[in-house]
Amino acid sequence: MSNKPVSTKIDLSNLKAGGFIKERGKDLFTVRLRVPGGRMSVPRLKKIAEVAEKFGGEFVHLSVRQSIELININFKDFDAVVEELGEATQKVASCGARVRVPVACGGCEYNPNGLVDTQKSALEVDQKLFGTATGHHKFKVAFAGCPFDCPKSATNDVGFQGAIYPQLDKDACISCGLCAKNCVPKAITMGADNKPVFAEKPCIWCGDCAKVCPTGAWSEKKRGYTVRIGGKWGRNPLVGTLFATFLPEEKVVDFIAAVLEWYKAKAESLGRIRLGDVIIREGASALLDHLRKQFPDNAVAATIPPQVIETQVGIRS
Template sequence: MELMQASVQDRGGVITQEDPDRVTIRTRLPAGVLDVAQLRGLGDIAERYGAPHLHLTTRQAIELPHLEAARIVEIARDLEANGTPVGAEKHEVVNVVACPGTDRCKLANIETIDLAREIDGRFFGRDMPVKVRISIAGCPNGCNNALLNEIGIIGRIRPVRTPGLCTGCGTCVEYCPEQAVTIRNGVSVLDESRCDLCGLCIKSCPYRLIQSADRHYQILVGGMSGRHPTVGRELILVDTPEKVIGVVEKVIYWIYRRARARRLLGQQLDEMGFDDLKQRLAGEFGPAQAP
């Protein structure tokens, strides 16, 4: 029992509080999705062990605060049985975040939930020299701040105009948040240097004259939030979920081998050889069609 207690205590999802006899337990919920029975189960576990409330975290997990440290093993067993096991928080791969994606969102360009679960199943909880946060956004709106994660994945799509059929109604102009579309000589014209490949003009065209092409995943590395927010650097564009998982695996291994502890990943990309990694992955996975 003492060995098991120590093992559970060391998990990243067990967070010590100011009161040394109390802990907060963070759960593992890839993409923040759980079924109704699991949600009820968390409420039951919270009541059973005296948690006064539940806390929704910014990384789509649920925390049970103010629990007795002496009962960690019992609580962990009940959480495991509920399908909401103890999560991660230390220098490891933590809860994978995702927006609703094409399952629910009208703006999404890619499926996100199953991809998040697959990435979670392969990499969650791996010990790392630095914390590795992964976020998947279905479109460049980036509602879950994929740009500010150690690994960010963003779904993008290229709009293609149908020659000779545009009515010049201007709907796509009104919808484009980047002001990348204008009407010239009665037809819409796209300034590709301003387009962020969100696909909103495709969805807005009332006559369905803007087609979609080159659906792909933009993968960025080294984003930082917190004290010094920094956008991650583009690593590669790939065109399938399988390639996304392959790239993520390579990046995680690269971080494990090259990163130094006590510094954020985004602070050490150059000395880790980011450009070499970028070139190597481009050769291995092949670039998706770039803008």
């Protein structure tokens, strides 16, 4: 009989992508599962429930960024948990200075408010950019399907908000006035001829006019994402500001990659710093000019730095 201690074998490559988070006390970890856009197939949900029951505590936690977290997982069970979840289909989610799993609303397939397919965008970003090391700090992306913006897109490093630019076919209009009535920012009013008059400036591109129009006289001229950059929450919140409009859905990954490229280069030697704070240091036009080179049709003419939110606790020097 040997008294030699038994050493635990763990495949450390499973830890590299992050997603194993140490809990209070001894040996126990939270395993954060990757649920891009918050969409989870029912069979996968069942599988996760089985694994949670076998290895975890009495509950799972639904994180504020739409992932499912298995609680009270003993580190000795890491490999078994990864194996049983089926690593290929259910990768654990990241933590640390990486591109995080994107958050998204339900999108446009079943939600009548959704203007763009946020689920598709979230999945694409997750597949192509998830886990990319930033070298500096975390990097969060969110997709909102419309300007109601349930996912609070502007509180992310890059936030996307679905938008449509409306156009009117006057001949198809029956002068019901519903568009003017529904237009919250009052971009549409009824003219003397009892037809709608559109003012461009107040319009937030929510598409309510097209959604409510009984005859389809209002329709979309163009569609895409309104993009705000440099947001974050936490101790010193910033709200991201406008860098691009009507960005086509198929350009989302390239756009984020261009932002990441600038972030990596400009934050060199600054240590652990979020994108918004780098923009404040460098000036918003530095990033805007960089993006305009690759996205001339979508970059805005000018913008402002991320907006500091006064939390009223702790005086910032």
